[in-house]
Amino acid sequence: MTDQALAEDDEDKQSNHASMFAPLALTHVLPFLPLAQNGVDYQVDRRDDPELIARLLGDDSTRVMLVRSGKVAIPKGQGKLVDYDVAKIRLTMLAGSYVRDLIPHAQSGMRTDTQAEAVRNAVQDSQCIPIFLGTRADHAYIALDISQSVIAAEVPNPRNVSADNAFVADESSLAASSARPSILELAQSRCDWVGLREFAPHASTVEASLATTAATLSMWHRAQHYCPYCGTATISVYSGWAQRCQNAADDNRIIFPRIEPAVITAIVDAQDRLLLQHNSAWNPGFYSVTAGFVEAGENLEHAARREAREETGIAISDLIYTGSQPWPFPSSLMMSFKGYARDTAIHVDGVETQSARWVSRDEFIRALTTGEMQAPGKATIARYMIEEWYGAEF
Ligand SMILES: [Zn+2]
Structure with a gap:
């Protein structure tokens, strides 16, 4: 893709570990959780504008990221960097009008009164789901969810076979609108695809937040196509949020x-030792803190105490809220606590734990x-809870 196509990105000026607390953190205990929303203005009141997406796709200052079944697109070749701790990875960000021109037929109505309608219909035909992520520093951000397009492309479809969609190999020809690749071709030939767990530890806080929102909604649209009340097919509305x-x-x-709430608790004893557990479902040697889903009719505190008792036999006295972050695999919200044990006698069930x-x-x-123990990965809230107890990164 051309330099013009790649929107400029100023987020690298902001480091992963800013010198001030994250403005939206509710506690100072775990203020820098990698998937936690940070610095993007959602502008919720704009979502129900049916022409919003079409208008933003006509604007070069709009930045568009690609998402597919929970994975995000990064520039080709950067996928291998996830194995290197210090590497920085960026999202593939495309200018709004560049993406509009990649959508078949979106240009046909651009000079008429029905311009917005033409773009809207073209996006719908392409089976992409556009998601308005919000704004930051004069840029609007859109995620284009191509999951359904990928599924459709696996089935022969005359609409996808045309000269406009011909594969274009060399960079210079990408600039010519008559020979641009389709979104799918661009996604396949110019991007690596990575999951949030791999991307977030290498990303700026803003891009990690954008990716988290996009991946969450992408997985939801991928999983839900019918009304849970009457079984009729649904369509995406509110700029991808409903x-x-x-x-x-x-x-x-x-x-x-x-959203499915889950609690996770770092339990310490009177000597400030940490309780770590190994679950049957985990890889050998993997240890973490106690966690589980909130049950129907239960509050967070009860869930934290119940899970601790069920999994380790430990009763908790005081319980302190320390932070939260979304964990969209597919739709959890992890809420973390520090718990103080009443006693130290451990009882595990030997089945789950x-x-x-x-x-x-x-x-x-x-x-x-x-190597006797492995700690949770760097995108997880568990990792940050254990580092907070330990007093340093490890
Ligand atoms: Zn219905």
């Missing part, structure tokens, strides 16, 4: 993504060094 049931008899009900143990800081770092 779906509308197509059944008038069901009042064209609006359906929002469901295989083992649990108290570790001092010295024992913990020794176990990591020898």
Whole structure:
């Protein structure tokens, strides 16, 4: 893609570890969680404008990222960088009008009174779902979810076979609108695709937030196509943030993504040792803190105490909220607590939880060094909870 096509990006001026607290953090205990929303103005009141997406796709200052079944597009070749701790990775960001011109037929109505309608219909025909992510520093951000296009492309479809969609190999010809690749071709030939767990530890806080929102909504649209009340097909509305049931008899009900709350608790004893556990479903040697979903009719505190008791046999006295971050695999919200144990006698069920143990800081770092223990990955809230207890990154 050309230099013009790649929107300029000023987010690298902002480091992952800014010197001030994240403005939206509710606590100062875990203020820099990698997937937590940070610095993007959602502008919720603009979402129900049916022409918003078309208008933004006509604007060169709009930046468009690509998302597919929860994975985000990064420039080709950068995918291998996820294995290097210090590497910085950026999203593939395209100018709004460049993306508009990649959508077949979107240009046909551009000079008429029905310009917005033409773009809207073209986007719908392409089976892409555009998502308005919000604004930051005079740029509007859109995620183009191409998951459905990929599925459609696997089935022979005359609409996808035309000269306009011909594969274009060399960079210079990409600049000529008559020979531009389709979105799918660009996505396949010019991008690597990475999951949030791999992307977030290498990304700026803003791009990690954009990617988290886009991946969450992408996975929701991928999984839900029908109204859960009447079974009629739905369409994306509110600029990608909701779906509308197509059944008038069901009042064209609006359906929002469901978020599943989960609690995660770092439990310490009177000697400030940390309780770590190994679950049967995890890789050998992998240890983390206690976690589980909030049950129906339960508050967060009850869930944290119940999970601790079920998984480790430990009763918690005081419980302090320390932070939260979305965990969209596919739709959780992790809420973290620090819990103080009443006693230290561990009982595991041996089924879900295989083992649990108290570790001092010295024992913990020794176990990591020898390979006896592996810690949670750098995108997880568990990692930050354990680092907070340990007092440093490890
Ligand atoms: Zn319905």
